[in-house]
Amino acid sequence: MHELSLARALLTQLAAEAERHAFARVLRVKLAIGALGHVDPDALAFAFEVASKGTLAAGAALDIERVAGAAHCLGCGADVAVHGRGDFCPKCGGGHLVVTGGEDMKIRELEVA
Amino acid sequence: MCGTCGCPSHQAGGAGRAEDPERGRVITLERDLLAANDAVAARNRERLAAADTLAVNLMAGPGAGKTTLLVATITALAGGVPVAVVEGDQATDLDAARIRATGVPARQITTGKACHLDAAMIARALDDGIAPAHGVLFVENVGNLVCPAGFDLGEAAKVVVASVPEGDDKPLKYPDIFAAADLVLVNKCDLLAHVAFDLERFTAAARRLAPAVAVLAVSATSGAGLGVWLDWLARRRARLHAAA
Numbered sequence A: 001m002h003e004l005s006l007a008r009a010l011l012t013q014l015a016a017e018a019e020r021h022a023f024a025r026v027l028r029v030k031l032a033i034g035a036l037g038h039v040d041p042d043a044l045a046f047a048f049e050v051a052s053k054g055t056l057a058a059g060a061a062l063d064i065e066r067v068a069g070a071a072h073c074l075g076c077g078a079d080v081a082v083h084g085r086g087d088f089c090p091k092c093g094g095g096h097l098v099v100t101g102g103e104d105m106k107i108r109e110l111e112v113a
Numbered sequence B: 001m002c003g004t005c006g007c008p009s010h011q012a013g014g015a016g017r018a019e020d021p022e023r024g025r026v027i028t029l030e031r032d033l034l035a036a037n038d039a040v041a042a043r044n045r046e047r048l049a050a051a052d053t054l055a056v057n058l059m060a061g062p063g064a065g066k067t068t069l070l071v072a073t074i075t076a077l078a079g080g081v082p083v084a085v086v087e088g089d090q091a092t093d094l095d096a097a098r099i100r101a102t103g104v105p106a107r108q109i110t111t112g113k114a115c116h117l118d119a120a121m122i123a124r125a126l127d128d129g130i131a132p133a134h135g136v137l138f139v140e141n142v143g144n145l146v147c148p149a150g151f152d153l154g155e156a157a158k159v160v161v162a163s164v165p166e167g168d169d170k171p172l173k174y175p176d177i178f179a180a181a182d183l184v185l186v187n188k189c190d191l192l193a194h195v196a197f198d199l200e201r202f203t204a205a206a207r208r209l210a211p212a213v214a215v216l217a218v219s220a221t222s223g224a225g226l227g228v229w230l231d232w233l234a235r236r237r238a239r240l241h242a243a244a
Ligand SMILES: Nc1nc2c(ncn2[C@@H]2O[C@H](COP(=O)(O)OP(=O)(O)OP(=O)(O)O)[C@@H](O)[C@H]2O)c(=O)[nH]1
Pocket: B060, B061, B062, B063, B064, B065, B066, B067, B068, B069, B095, B142, B143, B187, B188, B189, B190, B191, B218, B219, B220, B221, B222
């Protein structure tokens, strides 16, 4: 699954930051993952635990903030909360929603030593 | 902007925290997880635009007919437009060989365990000069309706190929990839008479994910609908050319 690629992409960024900011160890990583992003938070946490073994981030806490999905309804013009892609508009029942939020896959901050 | 390293922002943690031996300093990044891939993809997009090459990322489940459709498309373009193909599969160069048999250059990328192509793989193919100037570079992604959706390659358009035997419920089952589509092709429409597949139901489902997306029914084997697909490609080439 691509969660392993994402975990590796995260580790690559951590290694680059370690060089830039001169730290030896990552204690905590805070991510923001949207409900409509291309990643399952639990699968990512598992992949990170496996992929980080023997790296500067081994044993680091992965703190995942889940960002809610948001969309704009083309039917009634409302801005609404959505749980997944393909949801119907909770206001008018329409099926044409343009996603406006919750696609994040972001590294917010690191705690390092 | 961070003065030390040029990253958008970073700051040391609060004084109290820094003194706590259990706590480290905090570095604020606010950066996309796939920032490295996205940067390479942006560079690919620039290189392709500079060469006036329309890059089309074809994404579909295994066996939807991507390679057959490419062979039919190349044959229909019949030397009028320079074409090259990048083939992504976990293993074998069977698909690249099928493309080369048409006389068009093809570069096979085998991804091993990876379930999708990424921008760096395409960058290496561009380094080798695969992109035909003033032409079309087709990228056949690894047969997979999940993972390719998240990885920008630097393409000008993402085309999702579904096929009639897969059933008309696929958009709702694999929403991420359909949400990313600039065009949806429904291949194997020659089988509509034999399979319970409701094209209207499929189209309605796809539009719940991408409200403005065009859905074209085609058959790579009978040639039905290929003209509309070729027209779409011609429009996208003209648009890219006009933007240059
Ligand atoms: N009836 C019918 N069969 C088709 C059509 N297009 C492809 N096929 C058949 O579908 C099978 C798979 O076609 P491919 O072109 O190899 O599919 P693909 O999407 O490239 O497959 P992978 O690269 O392995 O993911 C082959 O047996 C094709 O002959 C079509 O339009 N109609």
